[in-house]
Amino acid sequence: MHFIITDAWLAKSRAVHLSGTRLLLSLLALSLALMVTAAGLYHWVFLKGAREGWPVIGALVRLVVKDEFEQRDRFMRENLDAMARKVGEMQARMVQLEALGERVSGLAGVNPADIKVAPGRGGALVAGPSLTLEQLQATLAELDQVAEQRTDLMTVMESRLLDQKIRKMMVPTQQPVLNGHVGSAFGWRIDPFTGRSALHTGLDFQADTGTAILAAAGGVVVTQELNPAYGNMIEIDHGNDVITRYAHASRVWVKKGDLVKRGQKLAEVGTTGRSTGPHLHFEVLVQGVPQDPQKFLAAGQNLAGPQLARAGAPATLQIASHR
Structure with a gap:
């Protein structure tokens, strides 16, 4: 494309040749310059009108801000x-x-x-x-x-x-022999060896030899020995001056110092020591004084929650001294 520019004052003419690419770039540059100029003018007019409170511009600004x-x-x-x-x-x-x-x-x-x-x-x-x-x-x-x-x-x-x-x-309320039945109860009775009245300091659970003997509560084994009267004997300390004793066992599975939990197998029923037949002799001692184990076992069956906890406290135990 050819452009001829004529200067009337100088009486001169100038020819400008633009190819397709140059023409396109020129048009884009011109369009961009017009857009920038228009935006600048609009911005200047809009800001000036907003500052000076021109009626139309002010109303438009308030409308935009409100929205x-x-x-x-x-x-x-x-x-x-x-x-x-x-x-x-x-x-x-x-x-x-x-x-x-x-x-x-x-x-x-x-x-x-x-x-x-x-x-x-x-x-x-x-x-x-x-x-x-x-x-x-x-x-x-x-x-x-x-x-x-x-x-x-x-x-x-x-x-x-x-x-x-x-x-x-820690309170001995677990049955030490699950399938045994009580033979001799706690209290005074006729001794089977001497025939005289004597205090039976525990419960006798009749069971077959080899029947599992279980811990009535958790604690620490403080005694494991062969006693002339009790035979193979185990004593467990449950704290609060409460000790349980398991006697006449045929076989023992724990030793002194072992930490045991409620229901754990301690030994097997036997007839060692001063015994007339296979059974478990079970005792509960509080502050060294034998107590009726049946009271503790009954508490495990009948009491629960806070009542059971209170029953295990030394202050609530009815300690009977037997001479």
Whole structure:
């Protein structure tokens, strides 16, 4: 493409030759320059009009700003409502947790009033039109504080329940022979060897030779010996001055110093020592004084939870001294 430029003053002409590529690049450059110029003018006019309060420009600016604020407010309101619903659900769950904690604390023997816990509040949070972000944050902070207090209460109850469980496991309430029946009970009787009245300091469980003898509770083996009267004998210390004795065994599976658990096999029924036939002689000694083992075994069958734990405490044992 050829362009001829004529200067009337100088009476000169100039020919310009543009190929297809040059023409296209020239048009693009011209278009870009026009766009930049238009944008700059629009921006300058718009800002000048907004600053000086031109009627048309000012109204347009207020309309744009108002629409932006409305969108932002609508977005915040939707998010606040969603968060408020979640907080309401959390409050409802906290109420359920509080009721559960009261029931469990009763089982654990813990009085919630003895622990500093915020007073209970019921009802779910309902988002109203006046709800603000500050109110929501305050509610969340309160819930966090209540959750920490509930955690403290649950920790105390867990410790108390664990203590009760340990006490329960250390009280000799497990039957030492599962398939045996009681022959001679605890108390005064006619001695089978001398024919005279004598104190029988335990329970005799009649069973076949080789029948398993089980630990009545967890503890530590403090004695494992062959005794002239008791034969193969085992004594287990359960703590709190409570010891159980297992006598006349034919075979022993534990040794002194072993740590045993409730129901663990200790030995096998036999007729060693001062015995007229295969049986287990089972004793419970509290502070060295023989007690009626049947009271402990009955406690294991009839009592549970805190009552069982209290039955195992030395202060609650009725110790009878036999001379």
